[in-house]
Amino acid sequence: METEETKKALNTDRQIRRLGVFLTIPLVAVIIVLCFLGAEWRETLLVQRIIVEGARILPVKYINTLTEIKNSTMMRDLNLYDIQEKLRVEPFIKNICVTRQYPDAININITERVPIATVNSKQLRYIDNEGILLPYLETAVKLDLPIINGVKGIENAKIGKAIENSEIHEAIQILQTALAIDSTMYRFISEVNMKDGDDVLLFSTEAAIPIILGRDNYPAKLLMLQTFWSNYVRLQNTDRLRQIDLRFNDQVVVKWVTDN
Numbered sequence: 001m002e003t004e005e006t007k008k009a010l011n012t013d014r015q016i017r018r019l020g021v022f023l024t025i026p027l028v029a030v031i032i033v034l035c036f037l038g039a040e041w042r043e044t045l046l047v048q049r050i051i052v053e054g055a056r057i058l059p060v061k062y063i064n065t066l067t068e069i070k071n072s073t074m075m076r077d078l079n080l081y082d083i084q085e086k087l088r089v090e091p092f093i094k095n096i097c098v099t100r101q102y103p104d105a106i107n108i109n110i111t112e113r114v115p116i117a118t119v120n121s122k123q124l125r126y127i128d129n130e131g132i133l134l135p136y137l138e139t140a141v142k143l144d145l146p147i148i149n150g151v152k153g154i155e156n157a158k159i160g161k162a163i164e165n166s167e168i169h170e171a172i173q174i175l176q177t178a179l180a181i182d183s184t185m186y187r188f189i190s191e192v193n194m195k196d197g198d199d200v201l202l203f204s205t206e207a208a209i210p211i212i213l214g215r216d217n218y219p220a221k222l223l224m225l226q227t228f229w230s231n232y233v234r235l236q237n238t239d240r241l242r243q244i245d246l247r248f249n250d251q252v253v254v255k256w257v258t259d260n
Helices: 004-043 060-067 080-088 166-181 183-188 218-231
Strands: 049-053 093-101 105-112 115-121 123-128 147-149 189-193 200-204 210-214 241-245 253-256
Touching: 049 060, 060 080, 060 105, 080 093, 080 105, 115 166, 147 166, 166 183, 166 189, 166 200, 166 218, 183 189, 183 218, 210 218
Parallel strands: 049 105, 115 147, 147 189, 210 241
Antiparallel strands: 093 105, 115 123, 189 200, 200 210, 241 253
């Protein structure tokens, strides 16, 4: 048999449940109304801002122009995929993500291709570390890059496409090796001349000294060059230096102006 206390507990539990139901119904109604109003609110939102992130080489105004987003366009009317495809035609853009940023902005996050050198393909062009040919570009960022010369068969290379040429990729490898050693070592090189398959010839930024690199063991040779230049050449007058030859194992052969 139920005791008086048990009956009271059951009645209290029923009352709590009824109260919970009574409170839940208006709460659900409020949530539904808020969702409806939120949807209506989103339908009226306009694009007021375009936020561009990751642009260092490309001007932000240029990127905004590529999107073709007009002032006061409805946020809901924007096709993010179409915007991405319009931006993807720019060779300097490697990766891109376009998202809505409520209430009034479009966020464009890009990863740029960074040139590692210039090449002469009918006209002066840039090239990145993947061998992608990039157009010459007027930019606020100073692109002081080494030039790759002495390579045949790249005259018809297309902008935005990888140059399928082993000599180009070997030249890029040399520059990447220099960059891995030290950024100053990379900036030390003003030109990589592949000599149409002969021994690779470098030219220094300082005094334009020719440096015969040969065709193998680039990391060791560049390290040896850096050590030699820092410890010996900087103590001398570079005007007296005629040529450096790195083709021999563990040796730096130097010609000075006074040498015969």
